[in-house]
Structure formats: structure tokens, C-alpha cells
Amino acid sequence: MKIAVAGAGAVGGYFGALLKKAGHDVVFLARGKHLEAMKKSGLVVKTNDQLLTIDGVFTDKIEGFADCELILFCVKSTDTESTAEQIASLRNDRAVVLTLQNGVDNEEKLAQILGGKRLLSAATYLSSHVEEPGVIKHSGRAKLVIGALDESLISFRDKVADLFRQAEIFVKTTDDIMLDKWKKLLWNATFNPLAALSKATVGEIMEHKELRKTAENACREVMRVANKIGIPLDEEMFHRTFANSGAALKHKPSMLQDRLKGKRMEIESLCGFIVKKGRQIGVETPVLQTLYSNLLFLETHR
Numbered sequence: 001m002k003i004a005v006a007g008a009g010a011v012g013g014y015f016g017a018l019l020k021k022a023g024h025d026v027v028f029l030a031r032g033k034h035l036e037a038m039k040k041s042g043l044v045v046k047t048n049d050q051l052l053t054i055d056g057v058f059t060d061k062i063e064g065f066a067d068c069e070l071i072l073f074c075v076k077s078t079d080t081e082s083t084a085e086q087i088a089s090l091r092n093d094r095a096v097v098l099t100l101q102n103g104v105d106n107e108e109k110l111a112q113i114l115g116g117k118r119l120l121s122a123a124t125y126l127s128s129h130v131e132e133p134g135v136i137k138h139s140g141r142a143k144l145v146i147g148a149l150d151e152s153l154i155s156f157r158d159k160v161a162d163l164f165r166q167a168e169i170f171v172k173t174t175d176d177i178m179l180d181k182w183k184k185l186l187w188n189a190t191f192n193p194l195a196a197l198s199k200a201t202v203g204e205i206m207e208h209k210e211l212r213k214t215a216e217n218a219c220r221e222v223m224r225v226a227n228k229i230g231i232p233l234d235e236e237m238f239h240r241t242f243a244n245s246g247a248a249l250k251h252k253p254s255m256l257q258d259r260l261k262g263k264r265m266e267i268e269s270l271c272g273f274i275v276k277k278g279r280q281i282g283v284e285t286p287v288l289q290t291l292y293s294n295l296l297f298l299e300t301h302r
């Protein structure tokens, strides 16, 4: 299958590389120094004890996506609209777009720009980052939970899941992808904003009595907002959010990594969205509101 990767960074570069290694035709959209490095020496993926070097088409021109069947949408949520507009300009309505992004707000934005009938979404369980231009470092296991946003795409969803499996990526399919995305968001909204402000790792948040309390309160606020709009995040999910973090104690959540690199943080998707949704439906989110306002200020006063 001809596959395009919109945003060949930590996520897009990792999955795109494995699909290319499995024999697919992959075009990687990137920019800046990372693009230059890949053009020069290929895309290097350091995954656990393996080192892959992938050749492919590396470009900053969206025209390279013109005849692809599947687009992996892997930009940060701060770039969702601008990248989707680029894809829309191609008029290749045949290509199905699979978003691997965190958060639950990208799907609606993509549907508005690209149309809802061509969208798949995945909850992405992965720990990777761009170590230096052209080099992606991944550790641990990777898992995708993939769902279709329109029933007409269910058989294509299954085809895409098989394609990933053939590339030795662990994949599950779901008929309720937005529930899976909310489950992932529960973890992200609990740890990312707090880590970005405090500069604490997941383990430091877990061990510090008062930070842990703040994380628990943030988690409960996400659950209250979700429950009010009919997303069943229950007590078991609350416990799992903290219990599952045992494997990620040294992890710096991505929003903290972005802060440390001076990059834009996904403040709206991983925090502001829940605060604003809470306001609309009458659910108070004082902890998330405090984190949100501080992050917004920090972003413009570094």
C-alpha cells in the first residue's frame, strides 16, 4: 500500500519506518533540520536493542501524498489544522487519514477540514522521541488501538490493522474509538500538565505526596467531565491510570519534553479542552483550570 506520514517525528517516524521495513511504499513529510538529516542519511530508528536505517521519500512538499491510500496523521495537535489544510489542498479524497495523536479534539477538527467519512483514529501507546535530527529513539513496547469514525470504514480499519500487524506492531481494533481516546487522555491530562509545570517525572509525581494529590484531583476532574457527556470512565480507570504508571516512572511526559526543548506544548488538547468542555456542561475543573492558566502564561513568557 502507498502510505504517507504527515509529521515524521517520534510517532510518525517510528510507525512509518516499521511499515517501510515491512515492504510498503512510504512518503515521509517533515521539515527543518530533521528533514535535512533524513534526506542526507535516511531515517534512523533506535528501538530497544535494534538500529534501523530507513531510506524513503523525505519531503516537505505535500504533493508527495497525491496518490497515497493511507495517511498517518502524526503532527502535534498544535499543527492539526495547518497540516490538514495542506492535505485538503491535494484533493485526493481517496486517501484515508488515520490520526495517531493524543487528545480527543483532533478528530472533529480533521472531520471539518477533510470530511468525517475518511477518518480512522488510534489510541497510541508508545514512548519515543526525536533524539537528534534524523534519529528517533523508542523504548519499551508499542501498541495501537484503531477505530473507524464512520461505519463505512470498518473493513478498511481491519485492513490497516493487518498492515500494522504484518509490520510486527501490536494492534487491537475497537468499535468505540472515542472511548479508547478518552482513556488515553485520562492519563495524559493527569500527568502532562502537572509535569510540564513542575518539571517532575511521572515517578516524582507519584512519590511526592502533594503532587500525587494534585494528579489524582486532575484525574477525577477529567472523569467527571467525561461522565457528564456519557463517556464511561469509571473507578477502575482511575486506579489503572496510577497503577499503569509504574512502568513509566522515569518518563518525562511529552508536554514537559516540549517545554524543555522550547517547543509549543499541546496545552489545549491535553488540558484546555477539558476545562472548556467542563465550562460548557457545568462541571467545575478547578485543578485543571489552575494548571491550564499557568501553562498558557508560561508558553508566552518563557
Ligand SMILES: NC(=O)C1=CN([C@@H]2O[C@H](COP(=O)(O)OP(=O)(O)OC[C@H]3O[C@@H](n4cnc5c(N)ncnc54)[C@H](OP(=O)(O)O)[C@@H]3O)[C@@H](O)[C@H]2O)C=CC1
Binding pocket: 006, 007, 008, 009, 010, 011, 012, 029, 030, 031, 032, 034, 060, 074, 075, 076, 077, 079, 082, 083, 086, 100, 101, 102, 103, 124, 125, 126, 127, 128, 129, 130, 254, 266
Ligand atoms: N512521542 C510519543 O511517544 C507519543 C506521542 N503521541 C502523540 O502523537 C502526536 C505526535 O507527537 P510526536 O510524534 O511526539 O511529535 P513530534 O514533534 O516528534 O513529531 C511531529 C513532527 O511533524 C513535523 N511537522 C508538523 N507539521 C508539519 C508540516 N505541516 N509539514 C512538515 N512537518 C511537520 C514536526 O516538525 P517541527 O518539530 O518542526 O514542529 C515534527 O517533526 C502528538 O499528538 C502526541 O501527543 C502519542 C503517543 C506517544
Ligand SMILES: CC(C)(CO)C(=O)C(=O)O
Binding pocket: 102, 124, 125, 126, 127, 128, 188, 192, 248, 251, 252, 253, 254, 255
Ligand atoms: C506516556 C506517553 C509517552 C504515551 O504512551 C505519552 O502520551 C506522553 O508522554 O504524553
